[in-house]
Structures are given as structure tokens and as C-alpha cells.
Amino acid sequence: MSTAKIMQQGKVVPWLYILPALLVIAIFIIYPVVNTTMLSFRDRTGEQPASTACVPDGPCWGTFENYRYTLTNPEMVTALRNNALWLLVMVPLTVAAGLLVAVLADRVRYESLVKAVIFMPMAISFIGAGVIWRFMYAIETGQANQVGLLNGILVTLGAQPVPWLSTSGINSFALMVVGIWLWAGFCMTILSAALKGLPTEVLEAARVDGATEWQLFWRVMIPMILPTITVVTTTMVIIILKIFDIVFVMTGGNFGTEVIANRMFKLIVTDTGRSMAIAVFLLILTIPLMIYNVYRFRQEEAMR
Amino acid sequence: MKPFSGLNNFFRKLPLNLTVLVLALLWIVPTLGIFITSFRSREAVRSSGWWTVLAPRSTAGQDTYNQYCGACHGPNGDLIAEADLADPALVAKYPRSNRLLAMLRAEINGSPHLQDPPLPENPNEALDLLAPILTYMGTLAGGEGAGSAGLTLRNYADALVGYRGTQDYLTDCEQGVASTLAKFDCNSSDLLNPEGMGQAFLNTLYVSIPSALLPILFAAFAAYAFAWMEFRGRMWIFALLVGLQVIPLQMALVPIAKLYIDIGLQSKFLGIWLFHTGFGLPYAIYLMRNFLGSLPREVFESIYIDGANHWTAFWKLALPLSVPAIASLGIFQFLWIWNDFLVAKIFLTTNPVLTVQITNLIDPRGGNWHILTGAAFLSFIVPMLVFFGLQRFFVRGLTAGSVKG
Numbered sequence A: 001m002s003t004a005k006i007m008q009q010g011k012v013v014p015w016l017y018i019l020p021a022l023l024v025i026a027i028f029i030i031y032p033v034v035n036t037t038m039l040s041f042r043d044r045t046g047e048q049p050a051s052t053a054c055v056p057d058g059p060c061w062g063t064f065e066n067y068r069y070t071l072t073n074p075e076m077v078t079a080l081r082n083n084a085l086w087l088l089v090m091v092p093l094t095v096a097a098g099l100l101v102a103v104l105a106d107r108v109r110y111e112s113l114v115k116a117v118i119f120m121p122m123a124i125s126f127i128g129a130g131v132i133w134r135f136m137y138a139i140e141t142g143q144a145n146q147v148g149l150l151n152g153i154l155v156t157l158g159a160q161p162v163p164w165l166s167t168s169g170i171n172s173f174a175l176m177v178v179g180i181w182l183w184a185g186f187c188m189t190i191l192s193a194a195l196k197g198l199p200t201e202v203l204e205a206a207r208v209d210g211a212t213e214w215q216l217f218w219r220v221m222i223p224m225i226l227p228t229i230t231v232v233t234t235t236m237v238i239i240i241l242k243i244f245d246i247v248f249v250m251t252g253g254n255f256g257t258e259v260i261a262n263r264m265f266k267l268i269v270t271d272t273g274r275s276m277a278i279a280v281f282l283l284i285l286t287i288p289l290m291i292y293n294v295y296r297f298r299q300e301e302a303m304r
Numbered sequence B: 001m002k003p004f005s006g007l008n009n010f011f012r013k014l015p016l017n018l019t020v021l022v023l024a025l026l027w028i029v030p031t032l033g034i035f036i037t038s039f040r041s042r043e044a045v046r047s048s049g050w051w052t053v054l055a056p057r058s059t060a061g062q063d064t065y066n067q068y069c070g071a072c073h074g075p076n077g078d079l080i081a082e083a084d085l086a087d088p089a090l091v092a093k094y095p096r097s098n099r100l101l102a103m104l105r106a107e108i109n110g111s112p113h114l115q116d117p118p119l120p121e122n123p124n125e126a127l128d129l130l131a132p133i134l135t136y137m138g139t140l141a142g143g144e145g146a147g148s149a150g151l152t153l154r155n156y157a158d159a160l161v162g163y164r165g166t167q168d169y170l171t172d173c174e175q176g177v178a179s180t181l182a183k184f185d186c187n188s189s190d191l192l193n194p195e196g197m198g199q200a201f202l203n204t205l206y207v208s209i210p211s212a213l214l215p216i217l218f219a220a221f222a223a224y225a226f227a228w229m230e231f232r233g234r235m236w237i238f239a240l241l242v243g244l245q246v247i248p249l250q251m252a253l254v255p256i257a258k259l260y261i262d263i264g265l266q267s268k269f270l271g272i273w274l275f276h277t278g279f280g281l282p283y284a285i286y287l288m289r290n291f292l293g294s295l296p297r298e299v300f301e302s303i304y305i306d307g308a309n310h311w312t313a314f315w316k317l318a319l320p321l322s323v324p325a326i327a328s329l330g331i332f333q334f335l336w337i338w339n340d341f342l343v344a345k346i347f348l349t350t351n352p353v354l355t356v357q358i359t360n361l362i363d364p365r366g367g368n369w370h371i372l373t374g375a376a377f378l379s380f381i382v383p384m385l386v387f388f389g390l391q392r393f394f395v396r397g398l399t400a401g402s403v404k405g
Helices: A013-039 A062-072 A074-105 A111-123 A126-136 A149-156 A171-196 A200-208 A213-241 A245-250 A260-267 A272-303 B005-037 B042-047 B050-054 B062-073 B088-092 B097-105 B123-140 B154-161 B169-175 B188-192 B197-228 B234-244 B249-263 B269-293 B297-305 B310-321 B323-338 B342-347 B354-361 B369-399
Strands: none
Touching: A013 A272, A013 B197, A013 B234, A013 B249, A013 B269, A013 B310, A062 A074, A062 A272, A074 A111, A074 A171, A074 A213, A074 A260, A074 B005, A111 A171, A111 B005, A111 B369, A126 A149, A126 A171, A126 A245, A126 B005, A126 B354, A126 B369, A149 B005, A149 B050, A171 A213, A171 A245, A171 B369, A200 A213, A213 A272, A245 A260, A260 A272, A260 B249, A272 B234, A272 B249, B005 B050, B005 B369, B042 B123, B042 B369, B062 B123, B088 B123, B097 B123, B154 B169, B154 B188, B154 B197, B154 B369, B188 B197, B197 B234, B197 B269, B197 B310, B197 B323, B197 B354, B197 B369, B234 B269, B249 B269, B249 B342, B269 B323, B269 B342, B297 B310, B310 B323, B323 B369, B342 B354, B354 B369
8 A cells, every 4th residue: 555645634534434344344253253263162052161062982172172073073074075076176167167268258259248148147146046956957756757957858868867966976066067157257257357458469479470379378378367367266265165055055965965164054053162163164264365365465555 | 352261261260159159058058947947837847848848839748649639639639629629718728737637527428538548547647647638738729828838927926925835826816715825815915925035025125225335335434544544554454354355254143143132133134234234344345445546646636735624535526436336346245145145044034035035935856846946037137137237337346356255
């Protein structure tokens, strides 16, 4: 922030402008973070220390008992594994899909139409998207006609219908498809803006030197928009760490599709201590990204 | 100009165009599916895929029709003049297969209506059999009636009032006998039925508008101070706000819910407005401060030299100039809250919003697609209008910074 003071003001005046906002933030973000952290060391009702939930002779982490649950409970292990799977599979695919559309749409005349179609899912709720895709994956048992499109196609081709959402091993990927469908447009929009901002002289120079479009893409465009790709990827990582609505509405976390945030939601009434420990764990996972965002912000400010 | 260069160009660009069009098609088909389904009758939704509507003249049900009815009524349905199955008016008398069943159970000229083959005794089996026949009768009658091509708005009526019966709301209201009508008056007051999407729509509007405006109000003042005032800790506090943007809102659910119980704000609209304000603020301040900070310095210098203080500069200069930023932020925040599920589920238990109401309608066995698709589309109306009308602002609001909690 390099703005030198351009008008004198008292020491009090700036605080009058920012205090109302800071007060609201203190009540709704800072205080809950402290309170939730404290509750994560209490039992299911928040009345007793977490260690009271320990079974005699069973494994016990004392005050950190709820964190033992968070890291070792089988349901939680499934959730952690699924979140990792989403991060490793869904995030790269979404960014790649967004980049692909951004590059391809740039070369056709109906670019804005295509981009609107791809971006449209961002405007509707994740719950609505869940309904759309539940219907895509729907399965009818017995002799009835399939009404879900995917099984309709399978049956037309002479194959057996697949219970997409209740077959573990398939269902997590079926949910990731929904995620890609939702967020590819978001990635596309940001990456497309970065591509259009590339200096045309550089691209022309590479073409004159005989670079093919393929080489141009990998050797010139990708390195030049790498900072933007990083930004998009970190944003996607933050979103996916907290992934909840899609899983909640499509499988409820059943059949091996559990994720961290859904587990936290399920326990919120029945076991506050564990639920809060999961929330804190989620926060801990976002801290590196938080630090990275602040670092990036400081760098941008330095360049202004 | 070389001969055929236009044609060459066309073929050279064909793979590109095909790829782009296929991608666009893949993206739009899922939404198209529930859009079409929301206009199909319950029987049609249950008996055939929505894509059959796109076929020019459906043969769905033709085999069953030929087997049971073709011998007497003829392949085109018009062999018996007194009962012309190709007449839309006649077909319209049987919007559902159970009405057709009642008629077929009655004898004609002293003998059963259907003899060879006879109608199954089991009512469910009979209904399963009649659905495709009815579908084909609709096709014969030129797509009117309950046929696969016949489109209806009845699902939307069911979704709006939140009706779950064996027939649709309008039909049941005409007949007035269904037990599922207990909570309904069969007049416009049903639109405000607490279990319907109509009331949920109003609730969502009532949640979203203040929740979008309040953070902007708070953020505008703070952003002005961060952009154009000098004070100790300015940089550090702002960096803190950048960090706070990614705090998962899961962190705040229980403490705030407990706080609201203590001060009587549980399940109150004011409570959810304030919660969204709190979590909207870091991003709102960040976006508006970046916008205000990028305004030309001379504009502010000249108004200060003219003797204006910060209060005047804020109202007369900063606020009018930030209208584009406010529009982007407001539209983005509005849609974000319109689509929110988690916060509304926790903090507004007695007044369900659209997303919560949709999850209430979901049948785990998948039996009520006709209502669910209608309900989903009712919740899409506002986002779609905003998206197609104000796309520029929405995209800018969504992509201007990092991400919200």
C-alpha cells in the first residue's frame, strides 16, 4: 500500500470508518474460530473435557481425543482419502478442462456463446446441480425403461444399467464429474482472460520462427500464464477441501463417498466436540493456502 | 485468392469446431434433461426417458397398443368412430392411466372391454401396462393429452404449492376428494404453503437481498479508509482480511448458533443476514478497496483541495464512482446467498429457502422426478435471469479476487 497521505486526518477518523466492519468480522469470524477451537477439546455436549469420551483400555489421546477420532476413525479415514482423491484427480482435470475450453473457444467465432454454456452451471446452486446429476445417473430396476440418460444410453447399446451412485469405486468419480461440470467454467473464465492478455507480438514472433500451434501452447502460452494457473489451482484446492453440497445431496456420504465437510455436518448436533475438531482440522488444512494468498497479495502490493 | 480456399479452411477448422460443439453439447445436456422433464406428465416421466420427446413421432408404446387395442381400434386408432382414439378431445379425458383403467374395467355391451388378451387383475400390473398405451394414444392424437410429447405445467403447480399426492394438485383439486389435500385450500393461498417452493422463493428473496446489501454498506466505508487514509497497522489489518477470506464457514456454525440461542436470534432472518454479512465482508472489503485504490489520485486530491472532508469525499466521490464495483459485488454476493444451502439449513430452520426445500422434496427412491425437476427449475429462474442479463458483472464479481469461505 504505497498511497502516501494526501489529506491530513486525525488518528481517530480512519477507525470510525473501519471499526463497524471489523466489529462484525470479530463477532462472526474471529470469536467463532476461538470458540470452535475450544469446543474441539470438549466432549459431545461441550460440558466435559474430551478425554471423558475415552473408553477404558482403548486408545486415547487425552485432551486431543476428538483429533484422534478425526484422524483414525474409519469413516473419517474414508473422508480424508476421498478429499485427497478429489484434490489429486478432480482439481487437475477441472483446471485442464477450463484451459482446454479457453484455448479452443478463442479460435471459433461463437466464442461468447460457448463460454456462456460452459460457465452457466456456476450460476445455479450446488443443490440444483445435484438434482440435475442425480437424474443423469438415475437407475430403474426391473423391466422399467431407464429414465436417467447415462443408463438409457447403456441399455440402448445392449449393456446392463449401472448403479452409478451406490457402487463404491465408481461413485466418487461420478461425483467428481459433477464438480468438473460445475467449476470448469470458473477456471475457463480466469484462464481465458489471462490468455487474451498475452502480448500478441510474442505469439506472432513464435509463429514467424516456425513454431507449431502445439509448441506455441506448451512452450509459450503455458509458461506465460503459469502464475494464473497457480491462482486458479489454489482457489480450486480451497473449494475442494470444503466440498459439501454435492456429496450431501447426491449420496449423503454413503457408499464410500464421505468427505470431511459432510462428516462435520453429520456430527454437528450429535457430537459437538468431534464435529468441531473436524472443523478445526479443515481450518488447519487451509492455513498454508491462507499464508500463500497473503504472500501473493504482499507481492502484488509491492509491484503497484 | 486460391480456388476452394473457403472449403479448405472449412475442413481445416472442422475438428476444432466439432470439439468445441461437442463440449458445449456435453455441458448443456444435463440441464436440458431436467428442463424437458419438468414439463412432462408424471406418467411420461416414469415410463420413458426425456430424450424420447426429441424423437419426431414417438413409437413408444406402439407394441403394447397393437397387442391390446390394435385389433379393434385399428393401427391408427380411428377404426371405431364412436371411440376415435386419434381424437385429442377423447384422449384428453384420460390424463392418467388410472382413469383409463377405471374405464376399461367397466364392461362394454355386456362383456369385458379387453378380452384377448385380458387386462391383468393386479392393479399395479394393469397400470404399468396402460402407461405405454396411454403414451401411444397421445402420439396418435398428435401429441395432445398425456402422451410423451404432450407437455404440461402441472409439475410446476405441484412444486409451487409443495403437493405430494397420487395425482397432481390441479386434478385432485378439481375432484376434491384426495386425503392428501388436507393442508390445502385449492386457491391462491396454497402458493404460500410452507412446504411449497412458492413460499421458499419468498424466503430466499427475503434472505438474499439484505444479506447482499449489508456487507456492501460496511465494506464501502472500510474500503475507503484502506484506500485513501493513512493509519497505523493499515497494511497488517488488510493482509489479515486477505487471509480471513478462506476461513471455512464451518468454523462459525456452532458458536454462532449458540450465541443466537442466547440472544433469541435463532431461526430469525436478522440472524442469517448478519451471518452472511460477517462472512461476506473480507472479500467485499478486498474487492472494493482494490477498486477504490485504482481510481486516479488527482480526483481525490482536487476534492480535498476544494475543502471537502473525508465524509463528503466518500459520499460525493468514492461511492458514485464505485457503482460498477458495487454492482459486481452485489450481484455476486446475491447469487452466492441465493444458492447457499448450509447456512440456511442451520440458521433458518422454520423458514426453508429454495435449496433446503429441494432437499426436502428428494425421494431417496427417485420416484418424484416430475416435481423435483420443476422445483429445481423454479430455483434456477432468478440465477438464470441474473446470469443472462448481468453476466458481465457476475463474472467480474466472481473472479476479481480469491475465494470466499
